Amino acid sequence: MKAKTQEEPVEKVTSEEYKYGFVTDIEADSAPAGLNEDIIRFISHKKKEPQFLLNWRLKAYGQWLKMKTPEWAFVQYPPIDYQDIVYYSAPKAGPKSLAEVDPEVLKTFEKLGVPMEERAMLAGVAVDAVFDSVSVGTTFKKKLGEMGVIFCSFSEAVQEHPELIEQYLGSVVPYNDNFYATLNSAVFTDGSFCYIPKGVRCPMELSTYFRINAAKTGQFERTLLIADEGAYVSYLEGCTAPMRDENQLHAAVVELVAMKNAEIKYSTVQNWYPGDKEGKGGIYNFVTKRGACRGENSKISWTQVETGSAITWKYPSCILQGDNSVGEFYSVAVVNNMQQADTGTKMIHLGKNTKSTIVSKGISAGKGQNTYRGLVRIQPAAENAHNFTQCDSLLMGDKCGAHTVPYIEVKNNSAKVGHEASTSKIGEDQIFYCQQRGLSKEDAVNLIVNGFCKEVFRKLPMEFAVEAQKLLSVSLEGSVG
Amino acid sequence: MSNLMTQDLYLSAFTARQAFLPGQDQAWLKDLRLKALEHFKQAGFPTDKLESWKYTNLANNLLKMSLSFELPKVTPSAVTAQLKKRGFEVEKAHVMVFVNGAYSAELSSLKTLPKGVVIQNLASALAHETVKTYLGQVASAQKKAFTALNMAYFTDGLFLNLAAGQLLEWPIHVVYLSANASQTTQSHLRNLIVLGNDSRAQVIEHYWGENVSAYLTNAVTEVVLSQGSVLDHTKIGQEDLKGFHVGSIEAKQNEASQFISRTFSVGGALTRNEIDTTLAQKKAESVMDGLYLSKGQQHVDTRTFIDHLSPNCNSHETFKGVLDGESTAIFDGFILVRENAQKTDARQSNKNLQLSNTAKVYSKPQLQIYADDVKCSHGSATGQMDEEALFYFQSRGISRADAKKALVYAFAGEMVERVPSEYLKPALTKFVQDWMGGAS
Numbered sequence: 001m002k003a004k005t006q007e008e009p010v011e012k013v014t015s016e017e018y019k020y021g022f023v024t025d026i027e028a029d030s031a032p033a034g035l036n037e038d039i040i041r042f043i044s045h046k047k048k049e050p051q052f053l054l055n056w057r058l059k060a061y062g063q064w065l066k067m068k069t070p071e072w073a074f075v076q077y078p079p080i081d082y083q084d085i086v087y088y089s090a091p092k093a094g095p096k097s098l099a100e101v102d103p104e105v106l107k108t109f110e111k112l113g114v115p116m117e118e119r120a121m122l123a124g125v126a127v128d129a130v131f132d133s134v135s136v137g138t139t140f141k142k143k144l145g146e147m148g149v150i151f152c153s154f155s156e157a158v159q160e161h162p163e164l165i166e167q168y169l170g171s172v173v174p175y176n177d178n179f180y181a182t183l184n185s186a187v188f189t190d191g192s193f194c195y196i197p198k199g200v201r202c203p204m205e206l207s208t209y210f211r212i213n214a215a216k217t218g219q220f221e222r223t224l225l226i227a228d229e230g231a232y233v234s235y236l237e238g239c240t241a242p243m244r245d246e247n248q249l250h251a252a253v254v255e256l257v258a259m260k261n262a263e264i265k266y267s268t269v270q271n272w273y274p275g276d277k278e279g280k281g282g283i284y285n286f287v288t289k290r291g292a293c294r295g296e297n298s299k300i301s302w303t304q305v306e307t308g309s310a311i312t313w314k315y316p317s318c319i320l321q322g323d324n325s326v327g328e329f330y331s332v333a334v335v336n337n338m339q340q341a342d343t344g345t346k347m348i349h350l351g352k353n354t355k356s357t358i359v360s361k362g363i364s365a366g367k368g369q370n371t372y373r374g375l376v377r378i379q380p381a382a383e384n385a386h387n388f389t390q391c392d393s394l395l396m397g398d399k400c401g402a403h404t405v406p407y408i409e410v411k412n413n414s415a416k417v418g419h420e421a422s423t424s425k426i427g428e429d430q431i432f433y434c435q436q437r438g439l440s441k442e443d444a445v446n447l448i449v450n451g452f453c454k455e456v457f458r459k460l461p462m463e464f465a466v467e468a469q470k471l472l473s474v475s476l477e478g479s480v481g
Numbered sequence: 482m483s484n485l486m487t488q489d490l491y492l493s494a495f496t497a498r499q500a501f502l503p504g505q506d507q508a509w510l511k512d513l514r515l516k517a518l519e520h521f522k523q524a525g526f527p528t529d530k531l532e533s534w535k536y537t538n539l540a541n542n543l544l545k546m547s548l549s550f551e552l553p554k555v556t557p558s559a560v561t562a563q564l565k566k567r568g569f570e571v572e573k574a575h576v577m578v579f580v581n582g583a584y585s586a587e588l589s590s591l592k593t594l595p596k597g598v599v600i601q602n603l604a605s606a607l608a609h610e611t612v613k614t615y616l617g618q619v620a621s622a623q624k625k626a627f628t629a630l631n632m633a634y635f636t637d638g639l640f641l642n643l644a645a646g647q648l649l650e651w652p653i654h655v656v657y658l659s660a661n662a663s664q665t666t667q668s669h670l671r672n673l674i675v676l677g678n679d680s681r682a683q684v685i686e687h688y689w690g691e692n693v694s695a696y697l698t699n700a701v702t703e704v705v706l707s708q709g710s711v712l713d714h715t716k717i718g719q720e721d722l723k724g725f726h727v728g729s730i731e732a733k734q735n736e737a738s739q740f741i742s743r744t745f746s747v748g749g750a751l752t753r754n755e756i757d758t759t760l761a762q763k764k765a766e767s768v769m770d771g772l773y774l775s776k777g778q779q780h781v782d783t784r785t786f787i788d789h790l791s792p793n794c795n796s797h798e799t800f801k802g803v804l805d806g807e808s809t810a811i812f813d814g815f816i817l818v819r820e821n822a823q824k825t826d827a828r829q830s831n832k833n834l835q836l837s838n839t840a841k842v843y844s845k846p847q848l849q850i851y852a853d854d855v856k857c858s859h860g861s862a863t864g865q866m867d868e869e870a871l872f873y874f875q876s877r878g879i880s881r882a883d884a885k886k887a888l889v890y891a892f893a894g895e896m897v898e899r900v901p902s903e904y905l906k907p908a909l910t911k912f913v914q915d916w917m918g919g920a921s
Contacts, residue, residue, distance in 0.1 A: 072532070074849075380838070395853035398820070408844040410863045413835030419846065419861040425853045 031088040037061060040186055043088045047155050047189070050162050053169075060175035060185035067179045073342040074371045074403055075311050077284060080249055087187045087220070143203065150195040151206055154222050157193035164195055168226055172255040172292045172319070180251040180313075181288040184220045188253070191222035196231035196262075205461055207236040221252040227262035229295065234265040236464060250309075252287045260295025260322065265303070267460055268316075269468060271475075272308035274339050282310020282339070289316035293325035293351075301328040302345065303459045305468045307475040310339060315373065317346035320354035320382075327356040330456040332468075334475050335368025335400070344374035344391075344405075349382035349415070360391035361453050364400035365476055371403040378415040385415045393423040394452055396445070396476070446473045486544045486697075488525045491630060492518065498550055502636060503604035509613055517622035517632035524626040536811045536843045537782045542751055543725050546695055548667045552581045552636065557660040557691065560588045564656070568908035574654040574685075575600055581661055582636040582668030592651065597644030600653060603671055604637040611642050611675050619703040620731040625755070627727045631701040635671035638700075643680035643710070652683040652713075652904050659690040659698060659724060666694075672702040676710035676738075683713040683902060688728075689748065690721030700728040706738035708762075713741045715905060717912070720748035722777070729755040736762035743900065744771040744800075745909060746781055747916050757786040760794040760822075771800040772896040774916045775808035775840075782811040789822035789852075798829040803893050804840035811843045818850040818857060825852060829859035834892050836866065836885075886917050 031042050040061055044054040069079070144151050150161060158165055175185040196202055227233050237254075250272070258264050266289075275282025285308075291300035302316040318327030329345035347356035362370040372391045393402035404421045426448050434444035450457070450469055457465045495518055504510040526544060527534040560578050564571045571590075577600070578588035584602035591600055599606070606612050622629035639655045657670055676682060688698055698720065706712055712732075720726045726749045732740050744754050758767045773781045787796045802810045812831045833842045846859040866888055874884030890913060897909045 393848075393850070395850065395855070398823070398853045400853065401849070401851040403850060404846075404848040404859065406844075406846060406861070408842070408861055408863065410833070410835065410842040410844075413838040413840060413865040415835075415863065415865075417861075417863045419844070419859075421846075421848065421859050423848060423850050423855060423857040425855070 031086060033086045034083045035061075035085070035087060035187065039087050043187060043189060046088060047158065049158055052162075052166050053158060056170065056175060057186050060182050063176040064179070064182040064186055067182060070179050073313055073373070074369060075313060075340040075342050077311055080284075082183070085249065088189055147200050147203065148197040149200060149202055150193065152193055154188070154191040154193050154224070157224075161193070161195070164226070165193070165224070168224055168255070168257055170255075172257060172290050173253050173288050178288060180286040181253050184222060184251045184253045184288070188220040188222040191224070191252070193223075194225040194233065194235065196227045196233045198228045199230040201231070202233040205234045205236055219250045221250070223252070223254040225255070225264060225266070226257045227259065227264050229259045230261040231259075232263045234461060235267070236461060237266070237268045238270045248281070249284045250286065254287070254289040254316075256291030256300055258291065258293050258295065258298035258300050258325075261297045262295065263299040263301075264291065265301045266291070266316070267464060268302075268304040268306075269464060269471070270304070270306050270308050270312070271471060274308050274337065275310040277337050283308065284311045285309040285313065286311075287314035289314060290319065291317070291327070292319045293322050293327065293354075295322040295325075296351075297324045298322050299326040299328075301330075301459070303330045303456065304332070304343075305456070305460070305471070306331070306333040306341060306343060307471055309341075312339075312341040312343055314343050315345055317348070318356065319348045319350065320356065321350045323351040324353045325351055326354070328459075329356075329358045329360070330459045331360045332363070332453045332456045332472070333361070333370055334363045334472060335365065335370045336475055337366040337368065339366075339368045341369070342371040342373055344372045346375040347377070347387060348375075349378045349385040349387070352381070352383045353385070354382055355386045356388075358387070358389040358391070359455050361456055362391065362393040362402055363396065363449060363452070363476070364393065364402045365396040367399045369401040369403070371405060372421075373405045375407040375409070376417055376419075377407075377409040378412050378417065380411045382412055383414050385412065385417075387415070387417045389419040391421045392452070393421075394449065395423065395425045445476070449473075449476065485547050486526075488522070491633075492522055494550060495633060498634065502634065504607040507607050507613075510607060510616070513617050513622075514633045517617070517629045520622045521626055521629040521633060524629065527626055533784060533813065536809070537751070537753060537780065539751075543697065546665065546697075546725075548665045548695065548697055550667065551664065552583055552666065552668070553661050553664050555580060555660045555662060557588075557658055560656055560658065561590075564654070568911040569654065570904060571654070573904060574652045577602065577639060577653065577655045578658060579637060579656065579668075579670065580658045581666055582670060584637050595647070597647045598649060599640065599642040601640045602637050603635075603640040603673060606640040609640070609642070612640060612673060615675055615703065615705050616671075616673055617703075619705060619733045620701050620729060625729060627699055628701050628729055631669045631671060631699050634669040635701070636669060638671040638673070639684070639686075640672070641674045641682060641684065643676045643682055645677035645679060645707070647677065647680040649680075649682040652685055652902065654685045654687060657686070657688045657698065657700065659688075659693055659696045659721065661693050661696055663694055665696060667697040667699065670698065670700040672700070674702065674712060674714075675705045676707055676712055678707045679709040680707075681711040683904075684715070685905070686714070686716045687719070688717065688726060689719040690724045693721045693723050695723045695725075696721075697725045697727070700726070702728075702730040704730065704732035704740065706732065706734045706740055706765075708736045709738060711739040711741075713902065715743040715745070715900075715902075716754070718744070718746035718748050718752055718754070719912075720752065722748070722750055722779070724749050726752045726754075728753065730757070732758040732767075734758060734760050734762070734765040734767065737764040737766075739766045739768075741768045742770070743896075744773075744783065745896070745912060746771075746773045747775070747912065749779065749781070751780045751782075753782045753784070755784045755786075757788070758796075759788040759790055760796065761790050763791045763793045765791065765794045767794075767796040769796070769798040769800075770896055770899060772893055772913075773800075773802045773810055774893065774913070775802070775810055776805035777808060778806070779808040781808070782813075784811075784813045784815075786815045787817070787827065789816070789818040789825045789827060791821060792823045792825070794822065795826045796828070799896070800831045801893060801896055802831075802833045802842070803836065803889055804833065804842060805836040807837070807839045809841045809843070811845075812861075813845045813847075814859070815847045816849070816857065816859070818848075818852050818855055820851045822852050823854040825855040825857065827855070827857045831861045832892075833863040834865070834889065835863065836889070889917055890914070
């Protein structure tokens with residue numbers, strides 16, 4: 001195995017750094033707060049990574065030191081002290097039983113209709129005590145294994161399939177891509193890895209929800225998903241139940257690769273803790289997501305429902321390299337109270353006859369600020385490229401904001417590119433119509449909001465769609481009237 | 482004196498140039514000029530690192546030029562005849578002519594004006610109280626480097642002031658001519674338009690170049706609209722292909738005022754048009770129309786900013802572009818609806834027709850909305866000639882070339898059709914047709 005042969009130099013390099021510091025901590029479960037080369041070597045050593053990965057991390061770290069925090073997004077937050085973050089720590093034990101869980105969270109589970117046994121798992125209670133997820137996981141894995149599908153944690157993949165990692169890691173989001181992606185490249189601790197071999201149609205929706213230990217992937221998560229020629233996969237990330245986390249900064253990277261005739265459907269429901277009514281303590285979600293349609297007729301489809309986080313900063317993108325490839329982006333972003341979201345997509349058309357569709361629905365309530373920021377670029381070689389963009393905003397309350405910042409760059413005249421956007425509030429007449437038919441005002445608003453988002457919900461897998469609807473009404477609770 | 486356009490040059494040349502600038506006896510103006518120079522010192526020439534200049538890089542073109550500060554005295558060909566040739570019935574307008582940044586009384590023809598109407602060249606109106614009150618107030622030197630440069634170096638321009646209730650019958654047609662023959666030049670032109678309550682005027686800013694070497698026109702227009710006043714403003718850009726044009730129009734609108742702004746642009750190696758309006762009081766209305774036609778290596782950059790500050794205001798913005806050759810067009814439209822601006826109705830649309838597959842279009846229609854009871858929309862579309870429509874024409878015996886012209890005119894002509902002015906319509910029709918005559 002390649003991994004074995006590379007272990008030796010790893011040992012050599014990783015043992016070198018300890019003369020500079022924290023020797024006693026080598027065997028400890030946590031690294032001290034702060035970021036330097038030693039910490040990166042420590043993480044890599046802890047995870048028994050091959051040399052190429054350590055080099056890659058260090059290269060990213062060197063680059064990161066030269067970079068500045070991006071300031072172009074419409075979001076405001078106090079500067080982050082990167083030396084105050086613990087970049088590696090062993091998984092912590094959660095609350096021992098449901099009784100120890102925040103009653104607010106339990107109330108939300110109730111509203112969402114989460115099954116009793118799942119509530120415990122979601123709240124972070126040690127899983128095997130109440131819910132036998134292991135058995136679910138293993139039956140899953142067996143079936144996938146028979147078809148040649150690799151679906152495991154990133155760390156496992158590094159050990160078992162280093163050749164795939166070496167080939168694809170950073171091929172879509174390079175280590176020097178942007179401030180947060182570069183930080184992630186240097187210090188990521190775990191994530192998901194998925195490889196669908198040639199011609200395989202993945203029989204079930206893959207979900208991090210079912211992957212063992214998924215909840216403990218840490219704040220710098222790395223996901224790599226490859227669909228080889230003719231493969232199909234539908235991947236679900238996140239879950240509708242609120243996720244609490246003591247880490248405020250989350251900088252994840254997701255890379256998708258679709259080869260010839262392959263299709264990837266990537267759905268996200270994000271409902272991280274948005275902070276209290278004054279916006280204190282919420283999660284900063286700074287994510288880089290990008291997919292490359294490498295081969296002909298390949299397709300990548302992003303669907304996202306964003307209701308959580310104090311600040312969301314993410315732009316799931318598609319690079320349409322292969323001829324006839326297709327990129328899609330469907331998004332619902334909700335901000336309430338003090339939440340801020342700056343989200344959108346990039347569609348880079350390189351190949352002939354490439355098509356992209358963008359449907360973005362933004363809902364702002366309370367004092368929330370919601371921004372759609374998108375780029376559609378048609379390169380000179382992209383003959384007959386098509387793009388359609390629609391982004392609508394709904395305003396609820398007079399203190400919120402909705403912003404649209406599209407960039408459209410067309411360098412080939414055979415392209416057809418269209419962008420439409422509208423912003424409005426829920427019509428008084430629409431609410432009145434519902435009320436005179438016996439609906440309460442709150443129900444009326446829910447009905448209208450769900451109608452507004454229907455185009456996106458339709459793209460979600462069935463069970464997700466139902467939960468997303470409920471989630472939306474919970475997120476907007478109390479913002480009417 | 483001819484040096485490379487650098488920030489240092491403008492900072493150091495000022496002392497020497499000052500003596501040639503108007504308003505030496507006005508202390509307030511001298512002060513404004515120095516302050517503006519200071520702002521320019523802070524800002525420097527814009528680079529493509531600035532979001533608002535992302536797609537226009539001056540470093541490889543304008544800033545590589547050596548432009549003289551001298552204003553050559555040239556007597557151009559009969560301007561009246563030129564205007565007639567371009568389709569204007571000049572007998573029905575007040576005509577003002579500026580040549581290479583200086584006012585030419587002999588080429589201008591101002592008709593008798595009623596009391597309460599001031600149409601003058603700005604250099605001779607600097608002692609006017611209104612000028613002192615408003616100059617540099619709307620188009621602040623703090624925001625834009627070229628506006629700062631303009632304030633420091635401006636030589637002349639239009640000053641229009643209407644007293645309350647004055648309805649100006651004929652349009653004011655202002656020609657800014659660059660005719661520098663063998664010498665490179667730069668003109669920094671400044672216009673100030675102040676309309677009193679319920680007054681009304683039509684102004685045409687017309688930029689063109691003939692018999693020229695490389696030149697820069699840096700024009701700033703400030704508009705103050707009092708309650709209920711209406712300004713119909715049209716800017717026609719027919720600069721020479723050796724010319725660079727950087728222009729900024731900034732308006733402040735009070736209650737129920739109406740600002741109609743049209744920009745028609747065909748000329749220039751590089752054209753940058755900025756149009757900003759602030760709807761400062763309720764029920765103000767703004768219409769911004771524009772058409773840019775480009776070919777060859779031309780670069781045309783349009784940036785608009787509509788600031789909805791008050792409730793019950795409307796803004797309607799429509800910009801269209803036709804691009805041929807290897808030309809580049811940029812449309813960056815920004816609508817800001819502030820917290821207080823409830824019942825806003827803001828619409829924006831940008832449509833581009835690409836005639837060649839080497840032309841580039843960058844469109845960036847932005848909305849920033851902080852009020853909830855609003856109707857805002859924007860749209861952007863970029864596409865090519867409809868093959869089916871061409872086929873339809875051809876199947877009826879019309880040549881492909883003629884069919885193309887008809888379709889381009891159908892697309893671009895909409896902007897001309899919307900112009901109500903009898904004075905402008907024939908000339909603008911010709912404007913579009915002449916351009917198509919040269920297009921492929």
